[in-house]
Structures are given as C-alpha cells and as structure tokens.
Amino acid sequence: MAVYFECVTRSPQSVRELWDKSLDIDAHTESMKDSGERAVAGVVTGTIGLGEQVTWRARHFGLPLRMTSQITALDEPSSFTDEQLHGPFKYFRHVHEFVDGGTETIMIDRIEFAAGWGPLGWLAERLVLGWYMPRLIRTRNTFLLRGTTGQAAQ
Template identity: 30%
Template sequence: MKLFVFEQEQFVPGRPADIWNFFADPANLKIITPPYMGFDIASDAGQRTFAGQIISYTVRPLLGIPLSWITEITHVEEGLSFIDEQRFGPYRFWHHRHLFAKAKGGVLMTDTVHYGLPLPLFENTINELIVRPKLEQIFAFRRKKIEELF
C-alpha cells in the first residue's frame, strides 16, 4: 500500500488556550467542514478530545452519497497535539496529526495527514484526480473559516 501525505500550516491569532479549546471540541469539526460534505457526528462525542475517544461521523464527499466514518483519537498532548486515526471508513489508512505550536500572537497549527487508498492498482490516479483535490478543497475551506473565526 502506498501512503500519500497532505500537510498544511496556518497561523491562528489569539490565545493558545482558546485555540486549543476550539479544536479539542469535536462538535466544532462541523463548523470548519464545507457544508456540501454533509458532515454530521453520529455518536455522542463529548465536549473534549481524549485519547481512546471513538467518534462516528456521516460524510457525503462525492455525489451526496452518505458514508460512515469512525475515527479514534489515539493520542492527546494537552495544548500541543492530538491524533485521529480512521478505524472504519473510505480510506485504507488515515492518520491525522494536529500540531499546535505557540507563536508570537497565536499558534502555528500544522495538519499532517497520511492516507492510503483502496484499489491499489489505481491509487495514484484516484489520488491525483479525486482525493488530493478534494482534500485541498476541504482544507482551503477550513483555512478561510478559521480566519473568519479567529
């Protein structure tokens, strides 16, 4: 299986504790996800991210077709980082590290996503034509929304 990597950095102005608290609340994922994705949290995720947390979502990334996606928060370093990993869903592999580094006037937030795709014979083509552009689109929306919020 080939692993692809998507990475994005964004400076977020504000108090680091406020920024962390926003991103550590799973309910806020809906706010920073494009509406066309039809993102809904299907489980009671609670109000604070913690290691071992299981979160179940419904997403509609292509043609409005609903997909179930279940992730586990595998690591949390309070105020610094957390990792979510797919347990069931559209990817063969999904590992998303959210890193929050204090910077003058705010936080430098870095998202690093390692992902593997189904259909190994066509994974490069699927990534180039569908998955990578979709991730770029989702994270561009997220970037803009975060700029509006902070």
C-alpha cells in the same frame, strides 16, 4: 503508497483557543456543513478526548460515507492525533500540532492517507483526493479562524 500533505495556518488566537476548537465536535460539524458531515456515534457533541471515538456520516462526491476515528495520541495543548478505525480509507492519520509563535499560534495539520481499492484507489488519490483533502482541511481551518484576522491555511 500513501498520500501525505501539510497545511499550516497562522492565527492571533492563543494555542489554547485553537486547541479547544480543534477538539470540538460541534465546531467540526459546523465547518463541514457543506458536505452534511455530522457525528452519529461515539462522542457526538462537545469535546473529544484521548481514546475516544466519533463516527462521522457525510456526503462527498455525491456518495454517502461513514468514517469512525479515534484520538490515538494527545499531548495537551501541543498536539493530538486522530486515526481512522473504519471507513473509506485503507489508512488515514491526522496529526494536529499547535506552536506558540509569540505573537501568533501556528497550527500545523499533517495528514497521511491511502485510499485502498487497488489501482482504482491509486488513481483516485492522484486525480481527486490529492487536491480535495487539503481543500477540506483549509475549509475547516478557515472556520476555526472566524472572528480573527489570521491567515488561512496554506
């Protein structure tokens, strides 16, 4: 069984600004600097696009992790999806949506993942990953809002 959560972030930035920042490898790297996350293969800098892959190396919970993901869907500038091809999860899918709310942009992150590892993974999902993963997304989104007065992710 997979874990599913959503983060909603509101910003005075335009859909285009948030879209561009969300597809920017360098912005992602900077937003995840606390975990030492960096792109090591595929698209390692600049903007990633449909069908392109990036391999990330990071340290979470003191463990070195490597994850390769691919942009599997892209509807510019409304939504895009990235999915894990190889890595620590049995399954990982992240849908990014951008809605023009008139005076604000509403950015919605819909994430579904499964840890794998049998009963141990099920336990990790419920005890650790269920709170840790939304925190990572909120950290990333707070970084994307820098320089604005937008509301952090909920």
